[in-house]
Amino acid sequence: MLPTSDKTDMSVFEKVESEVRSYCRSFPTVFEKARGYKLWDQEGREFIDFFAGAGALNYGHNDPGMKEKLIEYLSSDGIVHSLDMATTAKADFLKKFKEIILEPRGLDYKVMFPGPTGTNTVESALKLARKVTGRDTVISFTRAFHGMTLGSLSVTGNAFKRKGAGIPLTNAVSLPYDQYDGKVDSLTLLERYLEDKGSGVDLPAAVILETVQGEGGINVASSEWLKQVEQICRRQGVLLIVDDVQAGCGRTGTFFSFEPAGLQPDIVCLSKSLGGYGVPFAITLIRPDLDTWAPGEHNGTFRGHNLAFVAATEALRYWETDEFAQEIRRKGEKTRTALEDITAKFPDLKGEVRGRGLMLGIEFPEEGFAEKVCEEAFKRGLIMETSGPDSEVAKLLPPLIIDDEGLDKGLAILEKSIEAAA
Incomplete structure (x- = not known):
């Protein structure tokens, strides 16, 4: 028998939920x-959130404006589920997204609604690239993370995640990411693979990359490297896909993470914080001439969720001026x-600060140390996770709306947690 009381006992998760559960163990x-940037458990303990739903809550928890719009929409019997039928909520989102995000940046994309998660938009991008080019290989990069379904896993670098597929993951080639080990010239390698008919690698349909690798360990690609990858793709007739699922929606200081490099990707994948309120939502942005889908050729029961349209449209108010982006950069x-000040206080740990905007982390070479830091942080009221192939990076993804007081408190807890772990 499971315990019955006003308070939930953790045993219900242990006895009923699958062993695959993860974050509730951390x-x-x-x-x-x-x-906002705080959570409370059923005992009333307060936690500062430096996790933000793995980047799905850039605007914090229960944003008042989005909450009001959602309640108003539900109270008026607004349609919730509509597959890809035309609705007023969808029209509002499309108009605002074009007006506030695409046009000011000089971007011309068609908007596709795949299933509502990050892996859904990546799958649609891979399928379209192969359909358009008639080629099947896709090049990705070391330590990349693009999702947990088979196509996305094939371009993901993490060995543990890939093993979970249970079958060979094919039609993908992985090359070294920028500054992989300071020795490999990945650009020359990429170019030689594509130009040399004896390389053993067929001309690919696409190259897919993250400008900042989140799950891979907060690895930041330089603008120079990104520009040259784009140029190589253009010369070879290869499509460039940017996966902005975690790094997008302002996380790195601009709405799209590729803006500082001046890229014009052929296809862009967005999800996570696009839904604004934590509502599942994803879109795939497609260069218009590539939009060769036949009606229904890629679909899904929950594409175009109307509650996500409502929240996402309201979230766009943050981007009507440059003020929000400037604040992200300042706080970053x-x-x-x-x-950097914290790592300087613990030189023996050899911590290295990584990241851009409010997508940051500290790499600790000692095995298991970053995990200890996160455990100590939780004890002290701070929620954060690790990333990297060996969980070697203590990762910070605070909501972008966090104020200086919240940042200061969270960083003070982090410093104490590092001291305790050491």
Whole structure:
């Protein structure tokens, strides 16, 4: 028998939920309430959130404006499920997204609604690239993470995640990411693979990349490297796909993470914080001449979720001016400086600060140390996770709306947690 009381016992998850559960092992408490950059468990303990739903809550928990719009929409019997039928909520989103995001950046894309998650948009991008080019190989990069379904896993670098597929993952070639080990010239390698008919690699349909690898360990590609990858793709007639699922929607300081490099990707994948409120939502942005889909050729029951349209449209208000982006960059610089000061206090740990905007982390060479830091942080009221192939990076993804007080408190807890772990 499971215990019955007003408070939820953790045993219900142990006895009923699958062993695949993950985050509830890292944060062993029952959360009950959240607002802004804070969460509370059922015991009333307060936590500062430096996790933000793995990047799905850039605008924080329960944003008041989005909440009001969602309640208003539901109260008026607004349609919730509509597959890809035309609705007023979808029209509002499309108009606002074009007006606020695409046009000011000089970007011309058709908007596709795949299934509602990051891996869904990546799958649609891979399928379209292969359909358009008639080629099947896709080039990805070391330490990449693109999703958990078979196509996305084939271009993901993590050995543990790939093994879970249970079958060979084919039609993909992985090359070294920028600054992989300081020795490999990945650009020359990429170019030679594509130009040399004896390379053993067929001309690919596409190259897929993240400008900042989140799950791969907060690895930042330089603008120079990104530009040259784009140029190589253009010369060879290969499509460039940018996976902006985690790094997009302002996380790195601009709405799209590739803006500082001046890229014009052929296809862009967006999800996570696109839904604004934490509502599942994904889109695939397609260069218009590549939009060769036949009606229904790629579909899904929950593509174009109307509650996501409502919340996402309201979230776009943050991007009507440059003020929000400027604040992200300011807070990112403030946080990076604080992290560098913290690592300087513990020189024996040889911590290395990584990242851009408010997508930051500290790599610790000692095996298991970053995990200890996150465990100590949880004890002290800070939620954060690790990333990297060996969980070697203590990763910071605070909501972009966090104020300086919240940042200072969270960073102070982080410093104490590093001291305790050491």
